[in-house]
Structures are given as C-alpha cells and as structure tokens.
Amino acid sequence: MLAAVSTFTLIHVDDALLIVDKPAGLLSVPGRGEFYSQHNLASFLQAQWPDTLIVHRLDMATSGLMVFARGIENQRRLSLAFEKRRVAKRYEAVVEGLMTEDRGDVDASLIIDWPNRPRQIVDPVAGRHALTRWQVLARGEDTTRVALEPVTGRSHQLRVHLQHIGHPIRGDEFYAPEPLRAPRLLLHAQRLAFAHPASGQAVDFESPCPF
DSSP, X not given: OHHHHOOOEEEEEOSSEEEEEEOTTSOSSOOXXXXXXXXSHHHHHHHHOTTEEEOOOOOTTOEEEEEEEESHXXXXXXXXXXXXXXXXXXXXXXXXXXXXXXXXXXXXXXXXXXXXXXXEEEOTTTSBOOEEEEEEEXXXXXXXXXXXXXXXXXXTHHHHHHHHTTOOBTTOTTTOSOGGGSSSOOEEEEEEEEEOTTTOOEEEEEOOOOX
C-alpha cells in the first residue's frame, strides 16, 4: 500500500533515522482535512516504520531531502541539532532575473502575514531573525541558478528572502509575480549533513536537483 500511494524515494534507513527524498506536491506532515491527514510523507513512513517521528519539514511545493527520527530519543537529538544549527543544509533554486553579484547574504527578519497566512513578510521590528546565504551556480538568459544555505529555519524563509532581494523563485505561487512560468516551485533541498544521533559519526546525504 505504501508504494502504491506515494512517490518518494527512500535514501537511507537504519535503527535511528530515515532519509527520504520528497517529491514536490506531497505534504511533509499531516495537514487539514481527511485526505491530507493521511496523504503525507510522515504518515506513509509511519505505516511501514511505526516509530517514525517528525524532526523538520519542507513546504509542500519544495522537493528534496528530509530526515525523520526513529524513536523519541533520536528525535530529541536530531531536533536539538537543528535548533543548535549543527545541520548543514543546502538548497538549489532557479530565480527570476540575473543576479549581478556571485554571492551574498540576506539578513531580513520575518513574521507571518496574518491576513494572508501562511504567507510571510519581512518585518525588521517585530519579525524573527532570519539569515540566508546564497551563491550563483549559473546564469541563463533571464534566470539565475543559485545554491542557498538557510542559516536559520523560518517558515518560507528562502522564498521570502529571494523575493525580498528582487529575485523570486520561479514557480512560486505565493511570492513570484508569474508562478505559471514554471511547472512547479523550482526549489530543491539538495543536501543534509549532521552527526548521526546514535553513533555520533558525520553523515552526509545529497539528492540531484530534478530541474
């Protein structure tokens, strides 16, 4: 049943964790309504590995790597690693326009836009600190392919930060002016690296960008 209703790719499994490559369009965790309470990555995994627990999430429109813990203690250790910024995360995206610099930082605090939630907005006064590092990988005719490192982990952080500097991610229905210029949100969680919660050894996982 698991394989029939899901299209994710299992990258790694052991007694402490699961590494999964999530496709765009699949919820990471249970959502509202009967369908989304069951049709999501966490529920699919729990059907096969009942001790699976959520550590972090990706937006439904974002593809790429996620780690799930197996058991409470491993969840605690992995959650602490994310909280203490001991997890290396790298994303790849295609953004509107040609970025003139080769690299830079976006340091802009974010807060939920309550009248338009779940959208987020930049608010230097009331917002929570958010920092993204970016680097150009390639330039096209009117787009730029970038590597993104979210130093903090705010909701929609990469999407809002790229819009904030005038280069929204292509296909972004919330933050790009013409989302239909791409068949999907062109944002992919390409790399996760951290200390294994059981052994303490460094582990590093990568997923090729699908666009």
